Amino acid sequence: MKNVDLILKSRWLLPVDASRSLLENHALVIHEGRIVDILPSADIALHYQCQQILDYPNHCLMPGLINNHTHSPMSLFRGLADDLPLMTWLNEHIWPAEAKFIGDAFVEAGSKLAIAEMLRGGTTCFNDMYFFPEATARVVDSSGIRANLGMVVLEFPTAWARDADEYLLKGQQLHDHYRNHPRITTSYAPHAPYTVSNKTLEAIIVNAEEMDLSIQMHIHETADEIDSSQQQFGMRPLKRLHQLGLLSPRLTAVHMTQLTEQEITLCADTGIHIAHCPESNMKLASGFCPVAQLAEHGINITIGTDGAASNNDLDMFSELRQTALLAKAVAANPSAIPAIEAIEMATINAARSMGIDNSTGSLETGKAADIIAVNLNELETQPCYDITSQLVYACSRDKVTDVWVAGKQLMKQRQLTTLDVHQIVDDARQWASQIR
Ligand SMILES: CSC[C@H]1O[C@@H](n2cnc3c(O)ncnc32)[C@H](O)[C@@H]1O
Numbered sequence: 001m002k003n004v005d006l007i008l009k010s011r012w013l014l015p016v017d018a019s020r021s022l023l024e025n026h027a028l029v030i031h032e033g034r035i036v037d038i039l040p041s042a043d044i045a046l047h048y049q050c051q052q053i054l055d056y057p058n059h060c061l062m063p064g065l066i067n068n069h070t071h072s073p074m075s076l077f078r079g080l081a082d083d084l085p086l087m088t089w090l091n092e093h094i095w096p097a098e099a100k101f102i103g104d105a106f107v108e109a110g111s112k113l114a115i116a117e118m119l120r121g122g123t124t125c126f127n128d129m130y131f132f133p134e135a136t137a138r139v140v141d142s143s144g145i146r147a148n149l150g151m152v153v154l155e156f157p158t159a160w161a162r163d164a165d166e167y168l169l170k171g172q173q174l175h176d177h178y179r180n181h182p183r184i185t186t187s188y189a190p191h192a193p194y195t196v197s198n199k200t201l202e203a204i205i206v207n208a209e210e211m212d213l214s215i216q217m218h219i220h221e222t223a224d225e226i227d228s229s230q231q232q233f234g235m236r237p238l239k240r241l242h243q244l245g246l247l248s249p250r251l252t253a254v255h256m257t258q259l260t261e262q263e264i265t266l267c268a269d270t271g272i273h274i275a276h277c278p279e280s281n282m283k284l285a286s287g288f289c290p291v292a293q294l295a296e297h298g299i300n301i302t303i304g305t306d307g308a309a310s311n312n313d314l315d316m317f318s319e320l321r322q323t324a325l326l327a328k329a330v331a332a333n334p335s336a337i338p339a340i341e342a343i344e345m346a347t348i349n350a351a352r353s354m355g356i357d358n359s360t361g362s363l364e365t366g367k368a369a370d371i372i373a374v375n376l377n378e379l380e381t382q383p384c385y386d387i388t389s390q391l392v393y394a395c396s397r398d399k400v401t402d403v404w405v406a407g408k409q410l411m412k413q414r415q416l417t418t419l420d421v422h423q424i425v426d427d428a429r430q431w432a433s434q435i436r
């Protein structure tokens with residue numbers, strides 16, 4: 001008989017493992033932050049002693065969702081500039097606002113707002129890209145969420161760094177500081193092909209190889225990006241990046257709404273990952289990522305919200321549904337991207353793209369206990385013929401009742417345990433009064 005920290009019993013358990021199985025009346029056994037066993041609930045007493053056995057008779061337990069592309073502090077710019085194309089939105093609204101307001105305090109307040117929203121919506125890990133990541137890292141550390149923080153690089157000066165060399169240096173410092181943190185990893189985050197030079201990209205490729213880090217970058221987001229690359233470099237961005245040696249399994253290409261057949265084959269051959277951001281792409285009318293075609297080529301597809309300034313929320317349940325629906329519409333095929341595939345994109349595929357699939361992304365023995373409990377007993381999800389169908393096509397984020405990361409409960413019956421929601425809302429309002 002083994003003594004363990006926590007046992008979660010539930011009506012349904014969706015591990016999101018290779019078998020794509022759904023377990024009924026099973027339990028997750030958790031010790032020292034990790035899943036140590038998954039077994040029928042009826043067998044618990046045969047094997048384990050535990051002070052804390054929680055029962056979820058109406059719930060599905062599943063891996064926490066992973067938001068594979070966001071800019072968490074931009075939550076403070078939510079709704080500041082709507083209904084615009086990307087470059088007008090950036091050049092005339094967002095970059096001027098960032099030039100005025102970003103700093104350590106802004107990033108800390110924005111990160112808290114974002115992390116509280118993500119946890120309440122069942123997101124247990126996010127892949128971030130923003131200035132002053134050390135402020136985001138402090139909030140990740142204290143809130144208990146998991147994150148991969150981008151070491152941002154671009155060529156123009158901001159309050160955080162003067163030039164590419166300083167961005168690289170600050171990124172290195174962030175990486176060194178958090179290299180042994182149990183929930184924080186870092187990756188290179190060159191902003192986009194139109195803001196980063198060949199020389200800087202070459203340095204990033206060498207560093208990422210030496211340090212064994214992943215790379216995330218906005219790529220092929222709009223038709224304008226392709227046109228300006230044709231003018232400046234005489235070729236499309238993907239070809240330029242391929243010539244530089246950037247296309248490899250280290251790279252997560254964010255957006256990818258403009259792709260030829262040849263480019264899709266190139267993505268598959270080079271083993272890059274793609275972060276699909278359906279709501280941001282639709283809101284900015286950037287284009288449509290050909291998700292069904294990418295999946296047919298075996299490309300690892302993941303899902304992100306992008307920042308709340310272009311979405312305008314950080315709701316991964318909503319992105320799950322948009323991913324499954326939009327893929328069908330774009331491919332004119334209702335069988336494209338069934339519900340379980342969308343769930344895989346928002347969990348195990350994202351973990352794989354960040355190189356953390358050994359420790360999270362599915363509920364399997366040995367992995368961290370990053371778990372959400374979703375109540376499927378309410379009116380909106382009745383009747384319950386098919387659990388994955390309910391989760392993707394009918395469920396909303398407010399049905400997530402409880403959240404654990406590394407075995408620590410961060411939301412209990414919809415109450416956050418590590419973040420003060422009232423304080424976060426007050427701070428956001430204070431910032432808004434200055435920004436407006
Ligand atoms: C390098 S830190 C992030 C940088 O990116 C800007 N940004 C936010 N959303 C997008 C997007 O969809 N495409 C390109 N750039 C974006 C953000 O404002 C920061 O300046």
Ligand SMILES: [Zn+2]
Nearest residue numbers: 070218306307
């Ligand atoms: Zn983005």
